[in-house]
Amino acid sequence: MSETSAPADAARRRAFAEIVEPEIEVMLRVARSITGSTADAEDLVQESLVRAFRAIDRFDGRHPRAWLLTIVRNTNVNMHRRRRPIAVDDWELIHASRPAFGSVESPAAEEVYVADELDGALQVAISGLDPKFRSALVLVDVHDLSYAEAAAVLDVPVGTVMSRLSRARERVRRALGPTFTTTRGEQS
Amino acid sequence: MSGALRQMITCHWTARRIQRYLDADPAAPLTPGEVTRLEEHLATCARCSEVMRQHRLLHRALSLWSGRRPVDQASVDRMRAVLDDLVDGHQR
Numbered sequence A: 001m002s003e004t005s006a007p008a009d010a011a012r013r014r015a016f017a018e019i020v021e022p023e024i025e026v027m028l029r030v031a032r033s034i035t036g037s038t039a040d041a042e043d044l045v046q047e048s049l050v051r052a053f054r055a056i057d058r059f060d061g062r063h064p065r066a067w068l069l070t071i072v073r074n075t076n077v078n079m080h081r082r083r084r085p086i087a088v089d090d091w092e093l094i095h096a097s098r099p100a101f102g103s104v105e106s107p108a109a110e111e112v113y114v115a116d117e118l119d120g121a122l123q124v125a126i127s128g129l130d131p132k133f134r135s136a137l138v139l140v141d142v143h144d145l146s147y148a149e150a151a152a153v154l155d156v157p158v159g160t161v162m163s164r165l166s167r168a169r170e171r172v173r174r175a176l177g178p179t180f181t182t183t184r185g186e187q188s
Numbered sequence B: 001m002s003g004a005l006r007q008m009i010t011c012h013w014t015a016r017r018i019q020r021y022l023d024a025d026p027a028a029p030l031t032p033g034e035v036t037r038l039e040e041h042l043a044t045c046a047r048c049s050e051v052m053r054q055h056r057l058l059h060r061a062l063s064l065w066s067g068r069r070p071v072d073q074a075s076v077d078r079m080r081a082v083l084d085d086l087v088d089g090h091q092r
Helices: A006-035 A038-058 A064-080 A091-096 A109-127 A131-142 A147-154 A158-175 A177-182 B003-015 B018-023 B032-044 B046-068 B073-088
Strands: none
Touching: A006 A038, A006 A064, A006 A131, A006 B073, A038 A064, A038 B073, A064 A147, A109 A131, A109 A158, A109 B046, A131 A147, A131 A158, A131 B046, A147 A158, A158 A177, A158 B018, A158 B046, B003 B032, B003 B046, B018 B032, B018 B046, B032 B046
């Protein structure tokens, strides 16, 4: 941070904490998606927090999550000294890290039915997607990022996220066609 | 314009907007007029309403995956500690 009076500096530090603290979990989720491991994700988030802290004066106050995820993406690139498209979250990674049934808060029985019914077909369909399309799908539909936040992670325009997401969903939907038919009427 | 052709055009128009309608993302909102036209079409078109149902089901299934693999709370706590150190001036 630049040189400022002590009260102003203290206020900035508090503001930084208030901006960042609610986003730590999503930063970790995205970082784990990028790196593939919890330990590497923590390293990446830690370094990203340091860089964000140094850059707080340049933050305009809007869209803190997108700002932080952009820093996570750039930090990852810098840490690995290589530029390559980020292929977020191989579906196998998601599947492999899925905890045993019942080890987390139990979803409603109907939701369990929907998930289990689609489970195998969904994995096959998403594994078969082009990594660019899969990344958009995973960020928006699995990690629940907005279009703008996903665009920040992937370093592409929002329109590109929308286009990739649309193609990914349409391909998965078509691939799951028969399964969807059998689950007709099971959703609320 | 025949009724069938009009229906086909509206189905195409709807298909291009269903995902934006479901996502309701602030970066790409539909206008109130678009929402009304889309909802009116869905109420009368079985094919498009089935596509809508399938997109909802797909999104729900994907969301359930997210709910089953929460971030390790210990990781969150460690990063909070890093944040506290930064804010308190104890780190770099």
